[in-house]
Amino acid sequence: xxxxxxxxxxxxxxxxxxxxxxxxxxxxxxxxxxxxxxxxxxxxxxxxxxxxxxxxxxxxxxxxxxxxxxxxxxxxxxxxxxxxxxxxxxxxxxxxxxxxxxxxxxxxxxxxxxxxxxxxxxxxxxxxxxxxxxxxxxxxxxxxxxxxxxxxxxxxxxxxxxxxxxxxxxxxxxxxxxxxxxxxxxxxxxxxxxxxxxxxxxxxxxxxxxxxxxxxxxxxxxxxxxxxxxxxxxxxxxxxxxxxxxxxxxxxxxxxxxxxxxxxxxxxxxxxxxxxxxxxxxxx
Numbered sequence: 001x002x003x004x005x006x007x008x009x010x011x012x013x014x015x016x017x018x019x020x021x022x023x024x025x026x027x028x029x030x031x032x033x034x035x036x037x038x039x040x041x042x043x044x045x046x047x048x049x050x051x052x053x054x055x056x057x058x059x060x061x062x063x064x065x066x067x068x069x070x071x072x073x074x075x076x077x078x079x080x081x082x083x084x085x086x087x088x089x090x091x092x093x094x095x096x097x098x099x100x101x102x103x104x105x106x107x108x109x110x111x112x113x114x115x116x117x118x119x120x121x122x123x124x125x126x127x128x129x130x131x132x133x134x135x136x137x138x139x140x141x142x143x144x145x146x147x148x149x150x151x152x153x154x155x156x157x158x159x160x161x162x163x164x165x166x167x168x169x170x171x172x173x174x175x176x177x178x179x180x181x182x183x184x185x186x187x188x189x190x191x192x193x194x195x196x197x198x199x200x201x202x203x204x205x206x207x208x209x210x211x212x213x214x215x216x217x218x219x220x221x222x223x224x225x226x227x228x229x230x231x232x233x234x235x236x237x238x239x240x241x242x243x244x245x246x247x248x249x250x251x252x253x254x255x256x257x258x259x260x261x262x263x264x265x266x267x268x269x270x271x272x273x274x275x276x277x278x279x280x281x282x283x284x
Contacts, residue, residue, distance in 0.1 A: 036250035082146030149173030
C-alpha cells in the first residue's frame with residue numbers, strides 16, 4: 001500500500017530517527033517524518049477529549065419514529081489504542097468507518113498505568129463480552145494500534161478470544177518485539193514486555209492450533225518504533241494472517257491516514273464476504 005505524506009516542515013523531528021547528519025535523507029523519509037510530527041501535534045490537541053471512557057451508544061428501539069441509519073452487516077468494530085495514548089487517536093478512523101456505512105464502532109481506553117499486557121488483555125475480554133451482550137452480537141472485529149494490537153492478539157491467542165473476535169487488524173504492532181529505545185527498556189514493565197524474547201512475546205510464539213480469528217497486520221517500512229521493521233509483520237504457522245506493507249508514512253500516521261483506513265475497511269469487508277483480502281494497491 002503506497003501513501004504520500006506532506007511537505008517536510010518539521011526537520012528537527014527527524015533527529016529522533018537519525019541521530020547523525022540529515023544530509024542525503026530521501027524526500028520520502030522526510031515527508032513521512034513531517035507527517036508524523038504533524039499528526040503528533042494534532043493528537044496532542046485532541047488527547048484531552050479521549051481521557052474518559054466512551055459512553056456506549058444506545059440501541060435504537062425497534063419500530064421507533066426515526067429510521068435508523070443503514071448499517072453494513074457484520075460484527076461491531078472495537079478500536080484499541082497504543083501505549084500512553086487514548087481513544088482520541090481513532091477520531092478520523094472512526095469517522096471513516098461510519099461514513100462508509102460500517103458496523104457499530106466502539107473505542108476503548110485502558111489506563112496508561114497498565115503494567116501488564118496479560119491484565120490488559122483480560123480487561124479487553126470483559127469489555128468484549130459486555131459489547132456482545134449489549135449489541136446482541138456473537139463476535140466482534142478489533143482494530144489495534146501498536147501496543148493495542150499486541151493486547152488484542154494476546155486476548156485472542158491466550159485467553160480464548162478467538163471465540164469472540166472474527167478479524168483482528170493491527171497497525172504498527174511489534175508482533176515479534178521491538179528493540180527501539182534501549183535506554184527506556186526498564187522504564188516501564190509493559191515496555192519490557194514488548195522487547196524481543198520477553199515472556200509475553202514467547203507466549204505469543206507458542207502453537208495456536210485451531211485459532212478461529214483472521215489477522216491482518218498493517219506495517220510501515222518507515223516506522224521508527226519498529227526495530228527491526230519486519231517485527232510488525234505477523235508470522236505464525238497456526239494463524240490465518242496477512243501482512244500489508246504501507247509505504248510513505250510512519251508509526252503515528254497509521255491510524256489516521258485515509259488510505260490505511262480504506263485498507264482497513266476492505267479487510268473487514270472481505271472477511272464478511274468470506275473472500276480473501278485482495279486490493280489493487282501495492283501490498284506485501
